[in-house]
Amino acid sequence: MSARNVAGLLNVLAKARVPPESRPVHQKLMLVLGELAGRKIEDFEARDIAMTLNAFAKRGLRSSQFFEKSAEAAIPIIRNFNAQDVANTVNAFAKMDHPQPMLFDEVAKAAIPIINTFNSQSLSNTVNAFAKMDHQHPMLFDEVAKAAIPIISTFNSQDIANTVNAFAKMDHPHPLLFGEVAHAAIPIINTFNSQDIANTVNAFAKMDHPQPSLFDEVANAAIPIIGTFESQELANTVNAFAKMYHPQPMLFDEVAKAAIPIIETFSSQGLANTVNAFAKMDHPQPSLFDEVANAAIPIIGTFESQELANTVNAFAKMDHPQPMLFDEVAKAAIPIIDTFSSQGLAITVNAFAKIDHQHPMLFDEVANAAIPIIGTFNSQNLANAVNAFARMDHPHPMLFDEVANAAIPIIGTFNSQSLANAVNAFARMDHPHPMLFDEVAKAAIPIIGTFNSQSLAITVNAFAKMDHQHPMLFDEVANAAIPIIDNFTSQELALIVSAIARMRQDSESCHAVYSAVANSIKANRHYLKEATNIELSAIPYAFLKGGHVDDELLELIGIEISCRGAELSLGAREWGHLAAAFMNFKSPVADNVFELLFRSFHVDKSDERLLESIADVYNAVLAGEHFNDVPSDFLTILTKLAMEYSSQARMEDVRDILIGATRVDIRDDPLQRELYTTYRSLFERYRMDMSPYCRDSINETYEYLGLS
Secondary structure (H helix, E strand, O other): OOHHHHHHHHHHHHHOOOOHHHHHHHHHHHHHHHHHHHHHHHHOOHHHHHHHHHHHHHHOOOOHHHHHHHHHHHHHHHHHOOHHHHHHHHHHHHHOOOOOHHHHHHHHHHHHHHHHHOOHHHHHHHHHHHHHOOOOOHHHHHHHHHHHHHHHHHOOHHHHHHHHHHHHHOOOOOHHHHHHHHHHHHHHHHHOOHHHHHHHHHHHHHOOOOOHHHHHHHHHHHHHHHHHOOHHHHHHHHHHHHHOOOOOHHHHHHHHHHHHHHHHHOOHHHHHHHHHHHHHOOOOOHHHHHHHHHHHHHHHHHOOHHHHHHHHHHHHHOOOOOHHHHHHHHHHHHHHHHHOOHHHHHHHHHHHHHOOOOOHHHHHHHHHHHHHHHHHOOHHHHHHHHHHHHHOOOOOHHHHHHHHHHHHHHHHHOOHHHHHHHHHHHHHOOOOOHHHHHHHHHHHHHHHHHOOHHHHHHHHHHHHHOOOOOHHHHHHHHHHHHHHHHHOOHHHHHHHHHHHHHOOOOOHHHHHHHHHHHHHHHHOOHHHHHOOHHHHHHHHHHHHHOOOOOHHHHHHHHHHHHHHHHHOOOOHHHHHHHHHHHOOOOOHHHHHHHHHHHHHOOOOOOOOOHHHHHHHHHHHHHHOOOHHHOOHHHHHHHHHHHHHOHHHOOHHHHHHHHHHHOOOOOOOOHHHHHHHHHOHHHHHHHHHHOOHHHHHHHHHHHHHHOOO
16 A cells, blocks of 8 residues: 555545544544555655644554654655645644644644645644644744735634734734734624633733723623633623623623533642632622632642632722631642742732631741742732731741842832831731831822822821831822812821821821811711711820810710710720820810710720720819819719829829829829829829929929828
């Protein structure tokens, strides 16, 4: 039998429809002919080689020996191959996943001069084969694109999908080709099957080539045939729409419906990509997410690091708690934590923090893995990492120091939110780093106009918490805040005035913030209705400390406090703030505030700053306008607490308590005498730090008692 006859017979057998019962015999016959072809391979012409390889690939018959012999025979006569022979040859090697770099290079060289003789299928199959085998040849791809564009209207749906998919796989951009493909695809979009649809949009997304009209038409074509999509096609489709941020709610709903019944056929990548796509598009589908969690848990050990990170990130973005899934992700992540990228580490802990899912061991392992590669973290990843540790109240000083060291050289790449989140995290964890705070201030000032209300508020709040002075930053924040003050929430208003007051910023700009906040609250009464109890106490106290008197604002806050009545649950510190703010305000509303104080005041004995709160209340009720209204049993409780927690005393506490006590008739009050005795050594320690008026007033009382 001649070489041509062998090749021809194999070609016929490959194309033949074979009943199931005859397939073993059919396959055996083809293998016998294949062995014969191998012996005659040197007599094969170009067409014979191409046909024989194509026949083997069609039937999925593996014969490494024959494919190697075919490559050896083809290379010397490669110039004799026509367009179809070239395409069929590389397509066969790709289908059988048989790498032959030398052959592919020679095929490319032979194809380029005759590229204009290729039809649509040959062009498509050729680049598809090179992509499948991950064989780079940029010149060939450019020439294929040039040849394809003039005949793009002859491409069918599979040719279109395979072509753009190949260019995307090889990361070979060609905007002109992609634009022409989109125009050619739209009129025939209803001929695309599920695989064509998924591959096409996936390719456009990979190459970041927006084509809104194409995506809309793809969605319209996909919905009626969504039941024919396999799991990977569903995942790739929504992933592509999400990458291009192209909303198509109806398509996403239909994908969810189609995915749930076949969820167990999804791979780890498919599950991760699907929920990630829904999260990116902010498209809630609780049933789908629950089913993904149920499907993921049994195969969690097959998830790669990025898939684990993307999965929990998606659940966190959609605020969809799944405690069992998160626990399993943590267990799966810890043994492979060193395979996580910087972004993977950051978004993993950020997801656990967002969903408030405690897992100390995971956080420790993330920190240990992050420190050696901290230089690979970008600004957002650095900010997200420390922000997550802070939100979960998980201290890790070494990580925070390394983050600071890594952040400082790239601080100019931080955006407003990252700057704010970074210093906020350091402040929440009470981790001082003066150099970082200085650099954040320098970086923030030139871009202060890009800060939103939340970022402005938490930035100055962080500086205040860490007692880090930076007047220029505070002035710039004030100037940026005033024009957008009505965008602030009640919490943000409380934070910004409290920070300015705490840091005793008295510039014209900072004082203007008090006026702006007061005017905004007066004009928008909903602020006080929405404010938490803590915010209601913080705002008037900040105005007091900042020396900004506004009786109308106090009246409004007092009314809101009175309305809440028994529902007003405050700690000692907050009552101390309110007492100090209202101590010199004569009004029926102020009377109501103090009545609530006398009735509701209680202490948390674990509070390390309890005496500060007691001192505020003590001074307010005794030195203020409401002295005559103080119940004796309330004063007794305060006095005993002041003595019990005297070890916490600061100068301000000693001053406020003893100044308050000067108004009490102490001659017949042994408890007050005991208070002065307890505070004698503290007064001696701090007396020179007090103002002359306070020092003299307290000293007179000690002399009167014979305790000087």
